[in-house]
Amino acid sequence: MFKKIMALCLACVMLSLSLASCGKRGEADVHVFYYTYSDTYISSVRSSLDKALDGAKISYQDYDGNGNQTTQTEQIQTAITKGAKLILVNIVNTGSDDAANGIVSLAKEKGIPVVFFNREVSDAVIKSYDKCAYIGTRAEEAGKLQGEMIGEYLRDNFEKVDLNGDGKISYIMFKGEEGNNEAIYRTQYSVEEANKILSAAGREKLSFYDKSNPNKYLVDRNGQWSAAAANEYMTTALTSYNEQNKNMIELVICNNDGMAQGAITALNSVGYNTGEGKMIPVFGVDATTAAQELIKGKKMAGTIKQDAEGMAEALRLVAENGLAGRSLVTGTEKYDVDSDVAKIRIAYSKYLG
Amino acid sequence: MTAIRKYREMSRTQRKEWMRELIINNSLYVFLIAAVVVIQFISPNFLSGPSIVNIISLSAANLPIALGIAGAIILTGTDLSAGRIVGLVACVSASLLQASGYPAKMFPNLPTMNFLLVFLIALAIGGIIGLINGFCTAKFNLHPFIVTLSTQLIVYGGLLMYLNIGNNNGQSISGLDPSYTSFITGSFISLGSTPIPNYVWYSLVITAIMWFVWNKTTFGKNMFAVGSNQEAANVSGVNVKRVIVLVFGLAGIMYGITGFIEAARIGSNSAATGLNYELDAIAAAVIGGVSFVGGIGKIRGVILGVVLLRLIFVGLTFLSIDANMQYIIKGLIILVACAIDMRKYLVRK
Secondary structure (H helix, E strand, C coil), rough: HHHHHHHHHHHHHHHHHHHHHHHHHCCEEEEECCCCCHHHHHHHHHHHHHHHHHHCCEEEEEEECCCCHHHHHHHHHHHHHHCEEEEEECCCCCCCHHHHHHHHHHHHHHHCCCCCCCCCCCCCHHHHCCEEEEEECCCCHHHHHHHHHHHHHHHHHHHCEEEEECCCEEEEECCCCCHHHHHHHHHHHHHHHHHHEEEECCCCCEEEEECCCCCCCCEEECCCCCCHHHHHHHHHHHHHHHCCCCCCCCCEEECHHHHHHHHHHHHHHCCCCCCCCCCCCCCCCCCCHHHHHHHCCCCCCEEEECCCHHHHHHHHHHHHHHHHCCCCCCCCCEECCEEEEEECCCEEEECCC | HHHHHHHHCCCCHHHHHHHHHHHCHHHHHHCCCCCCCCHHHHHHHEEEEEEEHHHHHHHHHHHHHHHHHHHHHCCCCCCHHHHHHHHHHHHHHHCEEEECCCCCCCCCCCCCCCEEEEEHHHHHHHHHHHHHHHHHHHHHHCHHHHHHHHHHHHHHHHHHHHHHCCCCCCEEEECEHHHHHHHHCCCCCEECCCCHHHHHEEEEEEHHHHHHHHHHHHHHHHHCCCCCCCHHHHCCCCCHHHHHHHHHHHHHHHHHHHHHHHHHHHHCCCCCCCCCCCHHHHHHHHHHHCCHHHHCHHHHHHHHHHHHHHHHHHHHHHHCCCCHHHHHHHHHHHHHHHHHHHHHHHHHH
16 A cells, blocks of 8 residues: 555656656747757757747747757657657768758658758758758857967967977867867867967977877867866876976867866866966867956966857747748848858857856 | 696697697786787887876876775675765865865865865765765665765765855866965875876875785784675674775775875866766776675775876877777776686685
8 A cells, every 4th residue: 555655656757857847838839959958058048048938928848859860850750740840950970961960851741931040051951951051150160269269378378388499389189079060170270270380480480299190180089178177188298298207288179168277176186277477378169167266367378259139139039930830941141151051140259267 | 836847747739728728817917018018019108207197197196096986895785876986085075175265165164174184074974974974875775876876966965055056156166275285186296297196196005004904903904804605704703894894995095095186187166076976986996806706805896997098098088989998897896806716716726
């Protein structure tokens, strides 16, 4: 008897929990699929977009793909059968078009608009369906801006940064994950652009701190862009590359701010970047609140701001267009839209405090 | 002494056989020494003071979680929720110990708390989740794999919700109070010119306590008894359910300690903190001879396993070997280590 009552109670609790979490939204019109809730930048897009959609009185439901394309595709299938009127997709798998094509054909069957955002899909996917659009950044722009920022910083502070005075800046590079376009471009362009500026100023190009590493980067093996990975690489590297050995790492470039923060914690433990005294310039991308604080405290040199609110605003606008049956790109003149395909670009900007 | 006498009494073929057994049974140590020599030869900084301190401190940070999980393995169980518990505790500790006046503070009106109080909260969170794991395992007769698979998901959900409360909006938690970071990562003893972070000492103390618990207490003896044969332990008067609950509770406390250290060690805590830590910890434990057969395991084995995994990480980074190779090497080592252990176990039987 007792067990039965317990089971009943438990079932009631579960039912009320699930009703409480979805009840207030009722039947949602817009379904939003995030690639993972654990990504810091995506979290700020989510809270901005929730606010924007609430403000526009659009009903919506959020999903967590948890970094798994299968999970996400199944969520989309279910949402469409449930009666979604429009879907916003932060796709997990950017490596090939297969996943995106699958999602587009699901939406096509019911004739509902699908908007991809943040993680880019190819032009061919967008063009394959008239009710399809993409909102994001130019993948290469973050890396280029970061490189520019690094180049300018080094040009103006060369002697100070070049600790061993050999006329060359030795750098370390932390890559967020393998096979992700954003990560690849950031890793490539940040160094290329910085080198352009250094060459123009008559300086030597950047040199990777570890001559025997042909990749010229260290990657988070879990693909999590995590502070912990950068921290452990950095502490390990600092044991053999330091000022006593006259081969100190003089510049730290990171694919995102989380990794930058991990590297800074490692530098702190050997007495650098504490806000006073010696500082190794560390650069990131995202301009998270934590990074902004570090820059303010002179523990970090700079970052690139990715505009979460701007992204949310654009998504709201496009969602309204889609629900009203207008062309998705109506009224997007103020944005940078690709000329031949419905891809709306949100601009990055430099953040130096 | 007896070993030497025995060796003298052996015939030539017996001696050969004996040597062969010795090398196979200790192949992990042989591999370890060979690897260190090779890496040191190629990259002479590998055994420099700072590098040794680095290997020790990386190992120290990963030791408590491995010691906790080893207890679960001794009971022929496992614990998949460990990493997420570490993540939750790390985020909670960090959020309660953000420096006052830090603009992106999660709870802006929270005064600076005493880090020892937060440490107790960390232990409590880990301990309670651990007790729940143990309770469900013992009470409902479920395999811990299933129980901890469930709690892993529940804890992760809780962590995601926690990151969204206050004015945090899912951001990573940082800007920690200096009293906290200096307690964990500060240093009062240096090796040469390299400071040894304080958490190394905490880890040592915890290891000593765990050694005492495993080897010198009734609870520890009961744990091994339950692990090697539940029925027999039950018949001889051991309260099996109580032992299971306590082993998981103790493991939870170990994850709490790991999380408390991790938060300050890394300085940036997000939902990704702790991801897959349990897999490294399980790997370390089984490499060190804690057997899934149950009832077998030693503290020094766990330490060896943890250090070996960190040595691989540091060594391959020193050699600039592609990260992909690290997976393959790790996988092979786990396989070989367990095969050797099983061989020893069968011989003994």
